[in-house]
Amino acid sequence: MNTILITGCNRGLGLGLVKNLTRDPNPPIKLIATCRDTQKAEELRSIAEQHKNVHILELDVRHFDRYKEFSQKVSDIVKDDGLNVLFNNAGISPKFTRLNLVKLEQMMDTLTANTVAPIMLTKSLLPLLKKASLKNSDQPMGIRRAAIINMSSMLGSVELNTTGGLYPYRCSKSALNIATRSMSFDLKSDGILVTCLHPGWVKTDMGGVNATMEIDDSTSSIVKLLLKLEEKHNGGFYQYDGEPMPW
Numbered sequence: 001m002n003t004i005l006i007t008g009c010n011r012g013l014g015l016g017l018v019k020n021l022t023r024d025p026n027p028p029i030k031l032i033a034t035c036r037d038t039q040k041a042e043e044l045r046s047i048a049e050q051h052k053n054v055h056i057l058e059l060d061v062r063h064f065d066r067y068k069e070f071s072q073k074v075s076d077i078v079k080d081d082g083l084n085v086l087f088n089n090a091g092i093s094p095k096f097t098r099l100n101l102v103k104l105e106q107m108m109d110t111l112t113a114n115t116v117a118p119i120m121l122t123k124s125l126l127p128l129l130k131k132a133s134l135k136n137s138d139q140p141m142g143i144r145r146a147a148i149i150n151m152s153s154m155l156g157s158v159e160l161n162t163t164g165g166l167y168p169y170r171c172s173k174s175a176l177n178i179a180t181r182s183m184s185f186d187l188k189s190d191g192i193l194v195t196c197l198h199p200g201w202v203k204t205d206m207g208g209v210n211a212t213m214e215i216d217d218s219t220s221s222i223v224k225l226l227l228k229l230e231e232k233h234n235g236g237f238y239q240y241d242g243e244p245m246p247w
């Protein structure tokens with residue numbers, strides 16, 4: 001893959017993905033890492049200083065009115081290569097809520113950041129994904145051509161929901177899953193692969209200290225999985241190691 005854009009790279013899984021991709025023996029030629037505030041993203045800035053292929057762009061995924069300007073900045077970086085991979089990683093998770101405690105604002109905020117934003121950002125960056133796909137039309141479906149990866153969660157699985165609660169987060173990831181499936185049909189003729197991933201339960205600010213996986217274990221597996229993605233993965237839901245997830 002020549003070019004990849006990952007959202008939410010100042011901490012957690014996004015930062016872990018950047019670390020793994022820069023360490024890779026075949027790193028992307030251009031890795032665009034987004035964060036909300038470059039000044040606060042110290043670790044990301046230090047990676048970008050050491051790896052000239054890392055480009056930091058600021059993006060709050062809820063600021064839809066800035067998408068046009070943002071996409072132009074991405075285009076200026078990737079130029080004729082287009083964008084091989086869009087990794088919609090940024091997300092939020094409000095505290096656990098039972099039905100009687102659900103707040104309207106939490107529902108709206110979580111759906112905006114976790115569902116609406118990945119859909120609208122994908123729409124905005126689609127010309128660049130199509131450009132990469134066309135340029136690499138001799139390649140099979142996968143990240144060497146063009147792919148969209150949506151960071152989902154097992155908490156968005158209907159089948160695995162045996163405990164209830166978590167309305168904002170579960171609904172947002174479930175909706176992202178079905179959006180992934182729709183995109184996989186809509187973009188198939190463009191040769192763009194679309195899939196959603198569960199990264200494992202990972203020790204990030206969101207996953208918490210009791211999580212079972214380290215960031216590096218999850219993100220190194222995800223990077224290996226990215227390389228293996230092919231047509232059969234289009235429209236699917238997988239965990240970090242490629243095992244299929246129940247919808």
Ligand code: NDP
Pocket residue numbers: 007008009010011012013014035036037059060061062089090091092093113151152153154198199200201202203204205206207208211
């Ligand atoms: P963290 O809370 O550690 O990091 C979240 C990232 O998303 C941060 O970079 C944050 O930036 C960014 N972000 C949040 N809101 C916005 C916004 N409006 N605009 C731009 N960036 C934003 O979470 P994780 O790294 O654990 O989660 C990453 C993804 O993985 C999420 O989509 C999450 O749902 C998913 N996931 C995580 C699991 C886990 O166990 N950790 C399990 C299943 C799924 P900032 O620092 O500015 O807030």
